[in-house]
Amino acid sequence: MVESVGYYPGCSLHTSAREYDYSSRAVLKALGVVTREIPDWNCCGASSGHSRDHTLSYALPLRNLIQAEEVASDLLVPCAACYSTLRVTEEYLAGGSKDARILQGKVEKVMGKPYQQKVKTVHPLDLLTRPEMLQKIKAGLKRRLTGMKVAPYYGCLLVRPEVAAFDDQEQPQKMDVLLREMGAEVVRWSYKTECCGGSLGVTQGDAASPLVDRLVAEAKKAGAMALVTACPLCQANLEGRQSQIMPVFYFTELVGLALGIPDSSEWLRGHLVDTKSALDQLEGVISLGR
Amino acid sequence: MTDFLDYLETESGQPISRCFQCKKCSGGCPVSSYSDIKAHQAVRLGQLGREEELISAPLVWYCIGCKTCQARCPNGIDISAILDVIKGQVLASGGMPGKPLPAFHESFLASVNRHGRVYELGMVIGYKWRVKRWTEDKELGLKMFAKGKLSLLPHRVSGRRQVRELFELHKVRGEING
Ligand code: SF4
Ligand code: SF4
Ligand code: SF4
Ligand code: SF4
Numbered sequence: 064m065v066e067s068v069g070y071y072p073g074c075s076l077h078t079s080a081r082e083y084d085y086s087s088r089a090v091l092k093a094l095g096v097v098t099r100e101i102p103d104w105n106c107c108g109a110s111s112g113h114s115r116d117h118t119l120s121y122a123l124p125l126r127n128l129i130q131a132e133e134v135a136s137d138l139l140v141p142c143a144a145c146y147s148t149l150r151v152t153e154e155y156l157a158g159g160s161k162d163a164r165i166l167q168g169k170v171e172k173v174m175g176k177p178y179q180q181k182v183k184t185v186h187p188l189d190l191l192t193r194p195e196m197l198q199k200i201k202a203g204l205k206r207r208l209t210g211m212k213v214a215p216y217y218g219c220l221l222v223r224p225e226v227a228a229f230d231d232q233e234q235p236q237k238m239d240v241l242l243r244e245m246g247a248e249v250v251r252w253s254y255k256t257e258c259c260g261g262s263l264g265v266t267q268g269d270a271a272s273p274l275v276d277r278l279v280a281e282a283k284k285a286g287a288m289a290l291v292t293a294c295p296l297c298q299a300n301l302e303g304r305q306s307q308i309m310p311v312f313y314f315t316e317l318v319g320l321a322l323g324i325p326d327s328s329e330w331l332r333g334h335l336v337d338t339k340s341a342l343d344q345l346e347g348v349i350s351l352g353r
Numbered sequence: 354m355t356d357f358l359d360y361l362e363t364e365s366g367q368p369i370s371r372c373f374q375c376k377k378c379s380g381g382c383p384v385s386s387y388s389d390i391k392a393h394q395a396v397r398l399g400q401l402g403r404e405e406e407l408i409s410a411p412l413v414w415y416c417i418g419c420k421t422c423q424a425r426c427p428n429g430i431d432i433s434a435i436l437d438v439i440k441g442q443v444l445a446s447g448g449m450p451g452k453p454l455p456a457f458h459e460s461f462l463a464s465v466n467r468h469g470r471v472y473e474l475g476m477v478i479g480y481k482w483r484v485k486r487w488t489e490d491k492e493l494g495l496k497m498f499a500k501g502k503l504s505l506l507p508h509r510v511s512g513r514r515q516v517r518e519l520f521e522l523h524k525v526r527g528e529i530n531g
Contacts, residue, residue, distance in 0.1 A: 077470070104510070105513075116523045119519065119522070119523065166522075169525055173519060220419075223421065223423065274383055
């Protein structure tokens, strides 16, 4: 039974993905989980860390893991890129290779604190789909998402690499299950784990847009009126790089909506693509009293 | 075995010599249709020790580390890890100024190094300055700014001295204690 968890927002949730931050914290609070932000966290470096050097790509996340040990034994990380990075680092150190032990020693020296391998990195989608949490969500439903046809999008970093995967790598199901429990209609499509282009969105508009457009077109073809993500980078890319108009929700926003959290309409205001088209369907159903 | 292959295998931790060119990686790679050589060809260049061709291949910078290749490869080869070694080599030698993708990584890391966190607007400006592309993306940028999605002030980590030291760690000689 989780009651208090460490929380690592990462840079995106503090800036461009505030609604993911607010909705994650609010949903967890509503479900009785206390989130404690880890003190003085730093950027985990993600893919750019890797491109500089090996040491850096593990050292930046390791500082966060050490900081997290002061707070709780589970570390919740909503950004899929950060989640993957922290999880991989955790495993690397647990592996106890010679290189890993050397690195650990160096970072401990810089920080003046030991790393005790006490913290487990967890993604909120993993936490919210554990049986006891699903039970709580079901019990707390204020508004079923009936009428909402959505395509769950997992992207890459929730299922790759293998050590970070908490769901089936080719056919993940957890978001599908959660959305269905809340009454949404989940469409079948085969692009769930296809990559959206990630940081190419910033640097190479020409390469990223066709990837995004194909995903949106496929979701539409499958009958979806909205996409649902669990990663701020996917969300920003899908929203900002499509030439069509399809809303892109964070799964936590929909949980918030279903639990009747008052702020949920506030979060949706921050979106670049208006979410109204998808919500109208929902509202219609509600006013019919179903 | 060539020296270069040896070096690549050690640095990336990937069993490059085990690749039998089945091309499953390229089939799943999202960027292979945009880049010159495909994922399996990069592995082949590594096997053959053709260092210069690999260094100058745009695929190195297009790869987004999605690791679809590794998930599909019968030998579990993570091609992004191989390409990361090349990226590191290029960035360390200060090469390719003004090329969009290296500039992005440099701006990103510069921001982390300076502030401890990514200062988004600073990063975007730094990046645009490095590649001299001010106008492109202005519209999306302005839209995001209006929605409060780009922050103006750097978020600083009070332990940023520590973060800076982490950036220098690769120069420090390590020992195993305990
Ligand atoms: S990887 Fe991205 S989201 Fe995560 S901490 Fe770094 S900049 Fe922020
Ligand atoms: S942004 Fe794209 S590359 Fe990054 S995790 Fe999401 S799907 Fe993968
Ligand atoms: S999938 Fe693996 S074995 Fe097949 S070509 Fe790619 S790297 Fe080589
Ligand atoms: S990690 Fe890189 S090489 Fe591998 S599939 Fe993804 S983009 Fe292609």
